[in-house]
Amino acid sequence: MPMLPPSLDDRRFDDLVEELVARIPAHTPEWTNPRLGDPGRTLIELFAWLGDALLYRANLIPERQRLVFLKLLGMGLQPARPARGIVGLAFAQETELGAHTLAPRAKLKAALPFETLAETTVLPVTGECYIKRRIAPADAAKRSDMLQGLARIHRISGALKAYETTPVFPQGRATPAGVDVFAQSADRALWVALLAPKAAQAPQQPTVNEAARLALGGGNAALPPLLSVGLVPAVKPPTVFEDVTTPVAVPVLWEITTQGRSGFETDYLTLPVQAGTDSSGGLARAGTLRLQLPDESLIWAPPNDVGVNPHAGVGDVPPRLDDPERVARVIAWLRLRPLPGQAVEHLPLAWLGVNAVEIEQRATLEGRVLGSSSGAADQAFALPFGSVDAASLQVEVEAPGRGYEPWTRVDDLAAVSADANVARDATAYELDAEAGTLRLGDGVRGKVPEPGMRVRLALGRFGGGRAGNLAPDSLSELNGIRIDGQPAPAIKVLQPLPLAGGEDAETLALAERRIPARLRHRDRAVTEEDYRRLAFEAPAIDVGRVEVLARFKPRDRRFEVPGVVSVLALPAAPLAPAPNPRPDRPFIERLHGFLAARTPLATELYVIGCDYVAVGVSVAIAIRDGFARDQVLLDATAALRRLLWPLAPGGLDAQGWPLGRALRTRELEVEVSRVPGVDELRGLRLFQQREGDWQALPEIAADGAQVLVLQRWQLPELLSIVAIEGASAPTNLRAVPNPFAEPSAVAVPVVPELC
Known part of the structure; x- marks a missing residue:
């Protein structure tokens, strides 16, 4: 039976009134009619109300003890985590x-x-990204005459690389699927046009361009400003059992155009990344970086008008633009290309901008006085808000004659120092980040401020939540x-x-669920249950299901490999039509990094997604009188989707379809038969997708039963389902007729009278 905290007294108002009324004959036998509205009955009800309030407060003692137990374990509630972008x-x-x-x-x-x-x-510039998209061989063959003419015009004797100037991330919008700016370009480079603002009148555009160029170069400032560039790599789901490791820096080179020896020749200056400003880890993850720009006298863009520069866009120069309005505003080009000597062939990006x-x-708060010291031990002060960023918190306490002095945050005042003299004078405090409270020392473990000395929040950042x-x-x-x-x-x-x-702040109920795990593994992953519980505690990801495959090496599809632990994890997702939830690379990287720090030294850890097996189902039913046909068919389809869903409420036990459990038509038939309105199940067939086509599974019994055997690391993925009212289930998922179409009629469009 479950272990529930007991109530010290479970009596309520009505119970107290009934008990007091029952005692009347024993104490005041002359009171024979304690009816409602009687003054004595009113006093009894008043006393019962006061007693009910006292019992309510007494019953809070077990709740308080649980909170105290959490604090003794050092398990404060987790604060809210902020969204970022x-x-x-x-x-x-x-x-x-x-x-x-x-x-x-x-x-x-x-x-x-x-x-x-x-x-x-x-x-005062905007950045527009372009690539020189190579022309496909078929298109090049169709344009061979034109390309040969271009080769003669530009006097190109060698091979000709034809390209089309193609914008990426148009109007600054992201492309979530990603664009491989290196693989899809003819020169393996991404070009960023730096455009000045549009002038009010076309003749004023050169003046505006010059002002924007002066701002880029810094003008009379000692140092030119830095150009902030933001980028988001395109993250694709990893393949089944792919080894996902920490992203590594991409060796690339940032350059800006400058004028060469002639008026039309283009040269390039390398732009170094300012030290300490690259939060992208070298283009390995979403982040920003700041580029050191040259003097304005070196910032230049080649003429893009073929009437002025016949060789515009030819060779190792920026791509040619055909929009005169944009051409007039270009003041420079940035080029992102692989570092010379490095074999970098791919760079998928979802967005890049300046x-x-x-x-x-x-939100950041500064200079808030939290209160004054009373001189007592174990003083507590409340911050303005909860869910504080502990890393940013700066607390200061007044000292007589010295003003405010910074105090240091520690995890446990009891362990501040083994030296009693040092511990007594330690200017330290404990922090409950979720509640937003500070606790100072008691004079033995941590210093006690002098009476009247103020405690001030010098700086702190607060917030977070979904x-x-x-x-x-x-x-x-x-x-x-x-x-x-x-x-x-x-x-x-x-x-x-x-x-x-x-992510929202942790609730007390969730924290209490962590107590058994904390006592069992103490933040270490040893048993399968340890891995499972720790995976659900991983920050910044929403884990929906975890399966631990001990001694399973994913690449080899082999069990009983000593020292190997594979954690199969799926992200949380609501029940919905296909596809099933799949973890992406950041999900796997974060979970692996969280578990790896808690894994024994000799353990080889893998965090993997699921190997889904594509499944199709066709079913035929008879519908009872009085039930809507379409609704019953939709309910039957929904019941099958729920049964085969990998997360809750799917599966036989509402926890997701069991990993590696074979799929049997008999179990699916039972699920369909339970749908309200189904009078009779007249057929159900299983299909498996092979080479892009649906093939029916072989029948293993005379009654037509089918079984799809799954490996221990596989789950079914229901990609196609057809439910009809008929005598037998369809034998081909592609050949199901439209029940609303008339076979003898031909659909003909009619032009409306008013368009």
Whole structure:
């Protein structure tokens, strides 16, 4: 039976009234009619109400003991985690032609608090990405005459690489599927056109271009500004049992165009990445970096008009643009290409933009007095909000004659130091990040501030939760302060991708569920249950199912390999039509990194997705009178989808279809027969997909029973299901007739009278 905390007294108001009324004859026998409304009965009810309130408070003691037990274990509730993402910035007014460097923690206009994470420079340019997309051999053959003519015009004696200038991430929008900018281009490079704002009148465009170029180069400033570039690699789901490791840096080179020896010759300057500003890990993950720009005298773009420059777009120069309005605004080109000598053939990107910055769902507070010391031991002070970022927290305490002094956060004041003298004078505090409370020492383990001394929050960042996982284009405006303290001009925000990673604060019920695991494995993965429980505790991912395959080596599809543990994990997802949930690379990387730090040294750990086996089902039923035909067929389809779903509420026990369990038509027939409105099941067939086609499974019994045998690491994936009202199940999933079509009629479109 379950272990539930007992109530110290389970009596309630009605019970107390009944008990008191029953005692009347024993104590006051002359009171023979304790009816409702009697003054004595009213006093009894008042006493019962007071007693009920006291019993309610007494019954909270077990709850308090559980909370105290959690604190003794050092298991505070986990704070909320913030959503994060990358946005692009641009001036709201195109007449703004200066460079403005914004201080960190600029605020975005939204219902929830969002801040920028780092310093960023907003330049009066926009970036448009292009590749020289190679022409397919079939197209090249059709255009052979034209290509030969181009070769003669440009005096090209060798091989000709024909390309088409193709924009990627048009209008700054992301391409979630990704574009392999190296593999799909003829020169294995990504080109970014830096465009000045559009002038009010065409004759003024050269003046605007010169002002934008001056801002890029820094003008009279000692150092040119930095160009902030944001990028998001395209992440594709890993193949079955693919080894997913930590992403490695991509060796690339950033360059900007400059004028060569002649007026039309293009040369390139290498742009170094400012040290400490690359949060992308060398293009390995989503992040930003800042490029050091040259002096404005070296920033140049080759003429793109073939009437001025006949060799525009030919050879190792930027791609040719055919839009005169854009050509007139180009002031320079960035080129991203593999580092010379490195065999980098692929770079799939979902988005790349300039003037980019990372943002996070948190708000920063500074200079808040939390209270004054009473001189007592174990003082507690409440922060303005809960879910504080412990890494950013700065707490200061007044000292007599010395003003505010910083204090240090420790995990446990009892273990601050083995030296009693050091421990007594340690200026340290404990933090409950979820609740937002500080606890100071008791004079033996941690210093006690003098009476009257104030405790101040010097700096702290608060916030988080799933509400911050916003869809693209949810943010539009930013209010920032420049590094010189002056307000920045109006800035608009481009949010190309959704924000992710937000998670609500842990509840008490979830924390209590962690107690047995904490006592059992103490944050170490030893048993299968340890791996399973730890996987569900991994931060920044939403795990829906975990299966531990001991001694299973995924690449070899082989069990009984000593020292190997494979953790099969699926992300949480609601019950929905195909496809089934699959983990992507960030999911597997984060889970592997979390488990690897808790795995014994001699263990070879793999985190894998599931090997799904494509399955199709056809079913024929008879419907009872009084039930809607279409509804019954939809319910039968939904019942089969639920049964074969890999997560809850799927499967025979509502926990997902068991891993490796064979699929039998008899079990599917039972599920369909339970659907309300099904009078009789007249046939059910199983199909397996082979080479893109559905093939019926062989019958293993005279009554037509079928079985799909699965390996111990496989699950079924229901990709096609057909439910009909008829005498037998369809034998071909592709040949099911449309029940609403008339076989003797021909569909003919009719032109409406009014278009």
